[in-house]
Amino acid sequence: MPDSDVLIRAAGLTKRFGEFTAVDGIDFELRRGEAFGFLGPNGAGKSSTMRMIGCVSPPSSGTLTILGLDSVAQGQAIRGRLGVVPQEDTLDVDLTVRENLLVYGRYFGLPRAVIAERTTRLLEFVQLADRAGDQVDPLSGGMKRRLTIARSLINEPEILLLDEPTTGLDPQARHVVWDRLFRLKQQGVTLVLTTHYMDEAEQLCDRLVVMDGGRIAAGGSPRELIDQYATPEVLELRFQPSDHDQAVEKLADFPAERIEVLADRLLLYVADGDAALAAARRRGVEPLTSLVRRSTLEDVFLRLTGRRLED
Amino acid sequence: MAVASAAAGAGHAGAGPAGSGPGSPAPGGAGVLAVRALRFWLVNYRRTWRGSIYTSVANPVLYLGAMGLGLGTLVDQHGTGRLGGVSYLAFLAPGLLAATGMQTAMNESTFPVMAAVKWLKTYQAAVATPLRPGDLFRGHLLFTALRVLMNSAIFLAVMAAFGAVQSAWVIAALPVCVLTGLAFAAPVEAWAITRDKDTSFSLLIRFGLIPLFLFSGTFFPVTQLPGWIQPVAYATPLWHGVALCRSLSLGTADVGGSLLHVAYLVVLTVAGLLAGQHFYRRRLYV
Numbered sequence: 001m002p003d004s005d006v007l008i009r010a011a012g013l014t015k016r017f018g019e020f021t022a023v024d025g026i027d028f029e030l031r032r033g034e035a036f037g038f039l040g041p042n043g044a045g046k047s048s049t050m051r052m053i054g055c056v057s058p059p060s061s062g063t064l065t066i067l068g069l070d071s072v073a074q075g076q077a078i079r080g081r082l083g084v085v086p087q088e089d090t091l092d093v094d095l096t097v098r099e100n101l102l103v104y105g106r107y108f109g110l111p112r113a114v115i116a117e118r119t120t121r122l123l124e125f126v127q128l129a130d131r132a133g134d135q136v137d138p139l140s141g142g143m144k145r146r147l148t149i150a151r152s153l154i155n156e157p158e159i160l161l162l163d164e165p166t167t168g169l170d171p172q173a174r175h176v177v178w179d180r181l182f183r184l185k186q187q188g189v190t191l192v193l194t195t196h197y198m199d200e201a202e203q204l205c206d207r208l209v210v211m212d213g214g215r216i217a218a219g220g221s222p223r224e225l226i227d228q229y230a231t232p233e234v235l236e237l238r239f240q241p242s243d244h245d246q247a248v249e250k251l252a253d254f255p256a257e258r259i260e261v262l263a264d265r266l267l268l269y270v271a272d273g274d275a276a277l278a279a280a281r282r283r284g285v286e287p288l289t290s291l292v293r294r295s296t297l298e299d300v301f302l303r304l305t306g307r308r309l310e311d
Numbered sequence: 312m313a314v315a316s317a318a319a320g321a322g323h324a325g326a327g328p329a330g331s332g333p334g335s336p337a338p339g340g341a342g343v344l345a346v347r348a349l350r351f352w353l354v355n356y357r358r359t360w361r362g363s364i365y366t367s368v369a370n371p372v373l374y375l376g377a378m379g380l381g382l383g384t385l386v387d388q389h390g391t392g393r394l395g396g397v398s399y400l401a402f403l404a405p406g407l408l409a410a411t412g413m414q415t416a417m418n419e420s421t422f423p424v425m426a427a428v429k430w431l432k433t434y435q436a437a438v439a440t441p442l443r444p445g446d447l448f449r450g451h452l453l454f455t456a457l458r459v460l461m462n463s464a465i466f467l468a469v470m471a472a473f474g475a476v477q478s479a480w481v482i483a484a485l486p487v488c489v490l491t492g493l494a495f496a497a498p499v500e501a502w503a504i505t506r507d508k509d510t511s512f513s514l515l516i517r518f519g520l521i522p523l524f525l526f527s528g529t530f531f532p533v534t535q536l537p538g539w540i541q542p543v544a545y546a547t548p549l550w551h552g553v554a555l556c557r558s559l560s561l562g563t564a565d566v567g568g569s570l571l572h573v574a575y576l577v578v579l580t581v582a583g584l585l586a587g588q589h590f591y592r593r594r595l596y597v
Binding site for chain 1 (some may be wrong): 343347348350351354358431432433435436437438439441443466479549595596597
């Protein structure tokens with residue numbers, strides 16, 4: 001791959017807070033035009049990584065090159081070419097929607113006329129054109145998120161950083177945000193996002209790394225990760241609590257590629273879920289409910305870390 | 312279509328570094344960047360300036376009326392030799408003028424800092440842009456200086472209307488007020504950014520601001536204080552501001568003394584500037 005297409009390159013990137021190591025020597029490369037995700041549970045080191053990429057958190061060790069520049073020595077120049085959607089809204093709630101974009105555009109030194117022209121376009125894009133003159137405070141959570149996205153685009157960034165872009169939003173608002181992000185991606189904007197929602201990662205990311213305990217456990221496209229770390233199908237079996245342990249025993253040598261015993265159910269990783277269910281019944285296993293589904297990133301995460309994502 | 316802005320991310324790609332095209336971020340030195348940070352405060356102030364003007368006018372009218380005229384009549388009856396032979400009103404007014412500079416500076420450099428770093432996270436939003444922590448600090452100080460200038464100018468106008476000015480030199484008291492304000496604001500903002508609870512500010516006001524206001528020569532000459540405590544009063548920044556404003560308003564200023572006062576306030580301001588640069592960075596680049 002030509003070097004000019006690598007927008008972000010991290011080698012041995014580490015962030016320590018006192019004794020605690022939040023990010024533990026990770027390596028990754030991010031290419032122009034792709035949507036790249038950091039998937040992991042809370043505390044995995046995603047946000048710390050994101051803040052280092054945003055050049056507001058100096059790495060403890062390792063190197064981080066963004067747009068060909070050093071993230072520490074040339075942080076200011078890099079920040080001028082990034083858009084940032086932080087995890088927590090940082091809008092000026094006392095100002096109007098339009099004033100928020102004006103103030104933010106001025107931080108980048110953009111002329112007033114340029115900001116005004118972009119504001120109209122961006123508010124249209126995030127479906128807030130009719131709220132331009134309204135104060136931000138009473139807007140819904142989804143609207144504030146969309147406004148934050150519009151604000152992050154005011155400097156026409158080459159890379160857009162999104163830290164947990166839909167955390168705390170209701171399902172409908174999430175879908176609106178996803179739709180807008182998907183459009184940005186279609187327009188060629190390079191997206192970097194963190195998430196602990198596997199559906200968000202599957203929908204938006206071309207490529208992602210699974211983070212756990214400050215390290216990268218695996219990386220690839222969602223499809224590759226599922227193919228590599230899970231089976232095509234999963235059979236989920238739920239039992240009466242009293243039957244649970246007995247069923248686990250009966251299935252101990254069941255010919256599944258892998259069996260995960262969770263507190264409330266069993267997950268059998270198999271090629272054919274229906275066939276596996278029939279085979280399990282023949283062994284005298286009678287589940288309360290059963291479900292055959294395709295593998296997801298959740299299964300990948302479980303396989304890699306032994307834990308579930310959203311616990 | 313619509314979001315050409317966003318698509319321009321891809322457009323930039325072949326076109327060389329961003330910052331070269333029309334409408335791209337203009338480069339800027341530290342001063343320019345501080346002015347960009349100042350803009351945030353100005354846009355915000357547009358919403359609240361009316362209420363603040365009311366306070367800025369009412370305060371001097373009330374104080375000069377009650378203390379300068381009311382109490383002053385009593386004081387003047389007992390002779391004003393110890394005040395330098397001027398009326399109590401003429402003695403008090405420039406002291407209060409300097410205190411207004413301090414008061415305004417303290418208001419702008421405590422709770423607003425906490426709001427920006429903790430409650431609203433305005434600083435965190437701004438630091439993701441080309442602005443650096445030090446730019447935000449200096450931008451906020453610029454706004455503080457403007458507010459001090461505004462309030463001092465209003466105070467001075469009221470003071471003149473009360474007939475409490477004796478020399479045209481008093482106009483030089485305005486920059487003195489700004490300097491006095493900065494001598495407080497720079498170190499206090501540098502300290503405020505390190506705070507996690509606003510109770511710190513109540514303590515500062517109770518044990519710092521109010522004693523200074525009362526015992527820095529604002530209401531009576533420091534020579535009236537017990538001898539052992541006088542050096543403490545002379546060490547406070549407010550006393551230097553009060554002494555300067557008073558000598559300018561009464562027309563008794565001399566060059567050597569004035570320069571000493573100014574130097575003291577400048578030293579405090581510079582120390583605050585250095586500390587703020589450090590502490591803002593430590594708080595915002597974690």
